[in-house]
Amino acid sequence: MTNSRFEDLERRCKKIKNRKIIKFVIYIIFLSTFVVLLFYLAGNKYLKQDKVPNAKKTVLNNKKKIILNNVKKTILDNKNKKKTVKNSKKATLKLEPVIELPKILPQRKITKQAKSKSNKSVQKPIVVPSKKETIEKKETQKPAFRIIAKDANKETILLKNYSINKDFSSALKLAEYYFWQKNYKKAIYWSKNANKLDSAKDDSWIIYAKSKYALGEKDDAIESLKTFLNIFYSKRANELLKRYQKGQK
């Protein structure tokens, strides 16, 4: 064994040691990248599964929504209890100013605007109506007032009815009421409430689907009907689903 040979071996050994360290570092980097990628892909897959609900998931999601709605509802109920009591008392009193205000307020505003704008083009609101005209107008306004008042009463009655009974039919009536009023968001809200009280009846599902469809959320409408039909049989729901699938209203 010579000195140079020993030194050469030592140098080569160090080279191998460095290579081993580099390999180890690369291995660790590769492993950690792989683990991160795996978690990332697993996360994406989970999210995708959430985005595309199947029948079971929608049922579960509906249940979750119902639970959330329950919490919201209890909060809303407490508020509504106070409101409905106030509303029932002030319904008739409140309705008059609500309807008349739009007539009066623009006039006030316009007259102020007209005064400030001096002699610009003559506008109709500036002209002060005569007594006869006001009487005529009031007469023409009467039917509109009555309808709104009637509807307002119906809503409050239905809400009151629900707050007392808290059953499926009163919730469904509210959902139907809002649906025909074309307040689809509220219709969805109340159909969910009704569904929570009895999910086996097709009425609430149909109102929900129709409201969703009316809001343009056709996929949700179809999906909800499919979910219901997967568990229960309903001729009406089935026909509605077929219609929606064909793209008919």
Added chain:
Amino acid sequence: MRDFEGAKNLFKDIIDTRYYFDSISAEVGKNKILEAIKEKNAPLIFVIADPGEGKSYILKLTNEQLKQKHLTIFIDHPFFDKRDLLKMLYEAKNIPFDPSVNFNALKEEIVKKYKDTNHTIFLDEAQLLNDEQFELIRILSDTKVFQFVLSMHKEEGSAILQKKHFKSRTKVIVYLQSLRVDEIKRYIDSTLLLNGYGDISQLFKNTHIKSIAKYTKGNFRMIKKYLYTLMGLLAYAKKTGIVKYQKINNCLLDMSALDIGLIDDKQ
């Protein structure tokens, strides 16, 4: 004081049958050969293993054990002419060999001479024989007078066994295996302890033995060569006062492997 230089000489690549290491594979192989010779149940015995796994050693060891009881002929190199084999057989019996006599007459005479004696012919590196020589071995073994022990490399041996000379013949095949990690440890410990180098055997940890097994792949000849180099490096470090390399460490193990070409730093 650790005498690495003295320990180094224990691992020289020489076959000394006085120092037999009884690995499981060697022990099983040796017993199988001796049993086959004793019972004379097969005229052909093949010892097959990779180079350096102890074929020659086992052949020499069995030869040493048998030659005291009956006639043995040990041929450690391949013969070039088939007459050479007959000549060796004549010489072993102290019978004058006449090269002018034709081959068949020589063969018949030697069969007659060997008929009533116990004898074994050991033939090392038999994979180097050609077809004609194999045919002669087959003819002699078919007489039921001669018994051959042939050692061959695993790769070539497997192909030779498939040849028409031996395929249908009654034969005993002994396969030798490489040493396991625990056998390597036992070999190092026993070799060093038996020769008074217990202090050096204490330097070997289990991790070192595993590294040696990894580098040498359990090949007996390679283990000896490796340990010879390792002891040389330790001896040099001690002589020059390099404290770092006076004990076995990973770098020293790598250096030994590099020195005998088991690993390469240029990969």
